Amino acid sequence: MSLNGYKNIQLTDKIDEANCVTHSGCFHIDDVISTIFLSKIIEEVVLIRIPSIENKNLKNKIVYDIGLGEFDHHQKNKNGQRKNGIYYSSIGLLWKRFGKEYLKNIKVESIEKVFEYMDKELIQYIDATDNMQMEYLENKVSPDFIKYCNPQWNENIPEDKAFVHALKLADEFWNIYIKHAIAEVEAIELILNEAKSCKECYLVFNKDLPYRKAVKFLKNNKIKYIILKSRREGYDIRTIKESYKFRDEIAKAENINNSRNLVGIRDLIYADTNGKLCCTKTLDSAIKLIEYNENKESGNKRL
Numbered sequence: 001m002s003l004n005g006y007k008n009i010q011l012t013d014k015i016d017e018a019n020c021v022t023h024s025g026c027f028h029i030d031d032v033i034s035t036i037f038l039s040k041i042i043e044e045v046v047l048i049r050i051p052s053i054e055n056k057n058l059k060n061k062i063v064y065d066i067g068l069g070e071f072d073h074h075q076k077n078k079n080g081q082r083k084n085g086i087y088y089s090s091i092g093l094l095w096k097r098f099g100k101e102y103l104k105n106i107k108v109e110s111i112e113k114v115f116e117y118m119d120k121e122l123i124q125y126i127d128a129t130d131n132m133q134m135e136y137l138e139n140k141v142s143p144d145f146i147k148y149c150n151p152q153w154n155e156n157i158p159e160d161k162a163f164v165h166a167l168k169l170a171d172e173f174w175n176i177y178i179k180h181a182i183a184e185v186e187a188i189e190l191i192l193n194e195a196k197s198c199k200e201c202y203l204v205f206n207k208d209l210p211y212r213k214a215v216k217f218l219k220n221n222k223i224k225y226i227i228l229k230s231r232r233e234g235y236d237i238r239t240i241k242e243s244y245k246f247r248d249e250i251a252k253a254e255n256i257n258n259s260r261n262l263v264g265i266r267d268l269i270y271a272d273t274n275g276k277l278c279c280t281k282t283l284d285s286a287i288k289l290i291e292y293n294e295n296k297e298s299g300n301k302r303l
Contacts, residue, residue: 004160006167009035009045011160015056018048022090023066025051027163029146029170030089030130031065036170037094038062041102049163065090071097073131082124089130095123106178113185121184122177146170188214195220202227202290204283208236215240227286234269234281237289245275246293263292 004011012018020038022031039045042062050056053067064071071093073079078087080096088096099118103111128136129144149166151157191214194203202225211226224244228236239245250271253259260268265288267281280286 004164006164007039007171008043009039009047009164009167011164012046012048015048015050018046019061020045020047021053021056021058021061021063021066022047022049023051024049024159026150027146027166028130029126029144030091032146032149032163032166032170033126033174034064034071034091034094035167036174037091037098037102038064039171040174041098041105049160064094078131084124084136086124086128086133086136087131089127092119092123092127095119108182110185110189113189114181117181117185118178121181145173184210184213187211188217191226192217195223198223201225201294202237202287204286205229211238211240225290227283227290230279232279234267234279235283235286237278237280237286239276246271246278246289248275250278250289250293251275263289265289265292 015021019042020035022035035045035047050066053063058067062071063069066072066074068075070079071090073087073089073093079093080088082088095118099115100111103114108114125137128134146166146169149162149169151159151162187209191203191205191209191211194205195218198220199222201222203223204227206229208228208231211228215226218240224239224241226238226240228238230236245251249262250259251273252275253262253271256268256271259271260266265280265285267285268278268289269281270277270279272278278286278289280289
């Protein structure tokens with residue numbers, strides 16, 4: 001990593017060399033993640049960071065987070081607002097303009113769904129952070145780690161060096177998050193498709209899928225549990241209805257052996273005291289535990 005660049009991003013102090021322009025001084029998650037996003041959609045970013053664009057030649061340049069243009073949000077009336085009240089910042093404006101094209105280029109199948117997921121779960125919270133709309137951040141963690149990359153008051157570090165370091169962190173975060181978003185959308189689609197034809201009160205998957213967001217869209221009200229292959233051992237059985245849980249004799253027994261004896265399932269591994277999660281060694285046992293919880297006769301059989 002050179003002092004004046006990272007991957008396909010190069011910093012310059014010459015406006016005529018630059019194809020991208022943003023503000024100098026203290027950097028934030030908005031302008032840093034915007035720079036990383038631009039590096040994903042154009043072959044080479046040659047960036048100049050300047051305090052003002054007054055009397056500058058901006059022809060054929062993407063100008064963001066400065067200058068009151070298409071990709072800035074410092075205008076008196078901001079630069080657009082979502083229906084939920086969150087104003088766009090530069091990354092929100094760039095994502096709105098180029099996000100679907102980017103997803104197409106990386107060969108995402110469900111472009112619309114991943115686009116919306118990224119916006120709802122990440123982009124808009126960066127926007128809210130940068131627009132000081134803190135009321136939208138109460139229950140959401142925004143990746144505002146970038147601000148800590150700015151030179152501290154007691155450090156003698158060049159600003160460009162600190163900015164490049166921030167780019168590296170933001171790039172790693174972006175790469176991880178886009179994989180997460182794609183995987184989450186695929187999991188939602190898989191779970192909802194399985195739920196359509198499900199005749200039991202549980203769904204079974206041979207992988208540890210993220211399921212919490214899919215549950216919000218379930219139309220099959222019969223489904224109360226989801227069984228997932230554990231990353232540790234055996235199978236996790238989770239209750240997916242907020243008001244539903246495993247019986248106290250399972251969840252609140254003095255120890256796991258007592259739970260095993262009470263339900264007659266020898267390979268019960270774990271029972272959460274809140275009654276929302278149990279683990280068994282085998283799929284058959286997971287189903288038997290659900291049957292016991294549902295008070296079916298087969299649930300009382302000892303394995």
